[in-house]
Amino acid sequence: MNKIAEELNRYPQDYWDFKGTTKSGIHNIGKYPATMVPDMQYQLLSIISEHLNNENITLLDPFCGSGTTLVIAQELGINSVGIDINPYATLLSFVKTHKYNRTDIYDAISKVKSNLGKESNFPIYDFYNIKKWFREDIIRSLSQIRHCILLEKNQDIRKFFWICLSEVIFKFSNDRTSTFKLHALPKDKIDLIEDRCIEYFIKIINDNSEYLNYSNTTSSNIIYGDSSSIINNKLKGEFDIICTSPPYGDNPTTVTYGQASILFLKWIDSKDLYCSQELLEKYTTIDKISVGGEKRKIINTKDIKSLKDFLDKISLKKQAKVINFFEDYYISLKCMKKCLSKSGYLIMTVGNRSVDTVRQPLDNITIEIAGKMGLQVVSKFNRNILYKKTPLTLSMTENEKVVKSISEETILIFTK
Ligand SMILES: C[S@@+](CC[C@H](N)C(=O)[O-])C[C@H]1O[C@@H](n2cnc3c(N)ncnc32)[C@H](O)[C@@H]1O
Known part of the structure; x- marks a missing residue:
C-alpha cells in the first residue's frame, strides 16, 4: 500500500471534521463563499510534502478561490501558483500571500x-x-x-x-x-x-x-483567468502537488461566486484587478464564464458510466446544464494531469450536490474520469462540513425553491 494511504488510514474518520476549531488570522479576511478548511489543508499537505522526495516542492491550486491552500502552502515553505476566474478571488489570494512591509x-x-x-x-x-x-x-x-x-x-x-x-x-x-x-x-x-x-x-x-504576511518569503504567484487556458498557454513546468476544491456544479445552480463578489468588484478600481471592464459590467458574467457556464460539446458522456447513470435519473432540462459542467470539468482534469509531475499528487476536495433531488456522485465520476486518464487513487475519505462559511441555504433555484447546502465532502488523492 502507498505510504501516504497507510498514514491516512491511521486517522479516525471524524479527525477530518476538525470539530471545535474555527478559522482565524489571515483566513478570516475578505468575504468569499464556500472556502476550504485550513486545518484540513495543513494536515494533508504536511503529510504529502513529507513523503515527497523533493526539497523544493511546488504546488498548484487551479481553483484557488480565497487562497486557503496557498496560505497553507506558504506556511509549509511550499512555492505555489493559484488561478481563479473571479478577479475578487485573485485579489484576495494576492493580499493573503503577499509579503508586506x-x-x-x-x-x-x-x-x-x-x-x-x-x-x-x-x-x-x-x-x-x-x-x-x-x-x-x-x-x-x-x-x-x-x-x-x-x-x-x-x-x-x-x-x-x-x-x-x-x-x-x-x-x-x-x-x-x-x-x-x-x-x-x-x-x-x-x-x-x-x-x-x-x-x-x-x-x-x-x-x-495584524494578520498580513510580514515575514514569509515563500513565493505565491496568483494568476487571474480560466485555469485550463492558463495551464495550456501560460504555465511552464510541472507541479509536485495539485491541491484544489473545484466547483461542484455550474455556478448559477450551486454557488454563485461571481454574484457574491460583484458588488465589491464594482467599487474596486479596475487597474488594480487586471480583468477587463466588460467582465464587471453585468452582474452575472463571472458565473457564466466559470466552469460549466457555457456549452462546449467536447466529451462523449456515454463513455463515463457513473455520469451516464446519473444523467439517466434526472430531467432532460437539467441534463444539459450538468453536461456543460462535466465538459469543462473533464478538460480541467486533463489539464491538471498534464501539469502534474511523475509521482506527484493530486488532492481534490469535492462535494456531491443534488440535481432534481438525486445526488450527483462527483466523487465517483471524478475517480472514473481520472482513472481513464491514467491517474491512480491513493486515498478517498469523507468529512462532515461543520463550519464552512455557507448560509443555511445555498441559493434559490429558478422557481425559487431553496437548495440545501452540502453537509459532507469527499477528499480524493491521486497519483500519476
Ligand atoms: C470551491 S471554490 C474554491 C474555494 C477555495 N478552495 C477556498 O478555500 O476559497 C471554486 C473556485 O473555482 C473558481 N472557478 C470556477 N471556474 C473557473 C475556471 N474556469 N477557472 C478558474 N477558476 C474557476 C471559482 O471562481 C471559485 O473561486
Missing part, C-alpha cells in the same frame, strides 16, 4: 485615516443600478473611502485596502447576504441600516493589518 502598512493606515478625516471634496461614485444596492448616504460614505484609497500610491497596499472595503460593502449594502445570489433587502430593513461605513472601515484595516 509592516512600517509601510502602518504609515498607509495613518495616512488613509487622516485623509478620511479631512477629504470632503470627492466625486460621488456611480455605476449601473447602484441605488438598488446601496442607500444614498452609504454611497456617499463608500465614495469617500474609495477616494481616499485611490490617494494611496502603492498598488499592493491599495489591494489590501480594497479587500477591507469589501468587508464594509458586505455589511452595509442592501443585499441580504443570507444567500450568495444577489437579492435586495425589503425597504423596511434597508431603512434600518446605520451608516457606520467609515468607522467600520477603520476598524477593519486596523484588525486585518
Whole structure:
C-alpha cells in the first residue's frame, strides 16, 4: 500500500471534521463563499510534502478561490501558483500571500485615516443600478473611502485596502447576504441600516493589518483567468502537488461566486484587478464564464458510466446544464494531469450536490474520469462540513425553491 494511504488510514474518520476549531488570522479576511478548511489543508499537505522526495516542492491550486491552500502552502515553505476566474478571488489570494512591509502598512493606515478625516471634496461614485444596492448616504460614505484609497500610491497596499472595503460593502449594502445570489433587502430593513461605513472601515484595516504576511518569503504567484487556458498557454513546468476544491456544479445552480463578489468588484478600481471592464459590467458574467457556464460539446458522456447513470435519473432540462459542467470539468482534469509531475499528487476536495433531488456522485465520476486518464487513487475519505462559511441555504433555484447546502465532502488523492 502507498505510504501516504497507510498514514491516512491511521486517522479516525471524524479527525477530518476538525470539530471545535474555527478559522482565524489571515483566513478570516475578505468575504468569499464556500472556502476550504485550513486545518484540513495543513494536515494533508504536511503529510504529502513529507513523503515527497523533493526539497523544493511546488504546488498548484487551479481553483484557488480565497487562497486557503496557498496560505497553507506558504506556511509549509511550499512555492505555489493559484488561478481563479473571479478577479475578487485573485485579489484576495494576492493580499493573503503577499509579503508586506509592516512600517509601510502602518504609515498607509495613518495616512488613509487622516485623509478620511479631512477629504470632503470627492466625486460621488456611480455605476449601473447602484441605488438598488446601496442607500444614498452609504454611497456617499463608500465614495469617500474609495477616494481616499485611490490617494494611496502603492498598488499592493491599495489591494489590501480594497479587500477591507469589501468587508464594509458586505455589511452595509442592501443585499441580504443570507444567500450568495444577489437579492435586495425589503425597504423596511434597508431603512434600518446605520451608516457606520467609515468607522467600520477603520476598524477593519486596523484588525486585518495584524494578520498580513510580514515575514514569509515563500513565493505565491496568483494568476487571474480560466485555469485550463492558463495551464495550456501560460504555465511552464510541472507541479509536485495539485491541491484544489473545484466547483461542484455550474455556478448559477450551486454557488454563485461571481454574484457574491460583484458588488465589491464594482467599487474596486479596475487597474488594480487586471480583468477587463466588460467582465464587471453585468452582474452575472463571472458565473457564466466559470466552469460549466457555457456549452462546449467536447466529451462523449456515454463513455463515463457513473455520469451516464446519473444523467439517466434526472430531467432532460437539467441534463444539459450538468453536461456543460462535466465538459469543462473533464478538460480541467486533463489539464491538471498534464501539469502534474511523475509521482506527484493530486488532492481534490469535492462535494456531491443534488440535481432534481438525486445526488450527483462527483466523487465517483471524478475517480472514473481520472482513472481513464491514467491517474491512480491513493486515498478517498469523507468529512462532515461543520463550519464552512455557507448560509443555511445555498441559493434559490429558478422557481425559487431553496437548495440545501452540502453537509459532507469527499477528499480524493491521486497519483500519476
Ligand atoms: C470551491 S471554490 C474554491 C474555494 C477555495 N478552495 C477556498 O478555500 O476559497 C471554486 C473556485 O473555482 C473558481 N472557478 C470556477 N471556474 C473557473 C475556471 N474556469 N477557472 C478558474 N477558476 C474557476 C471559482 O471562481 C471559485 O473561486
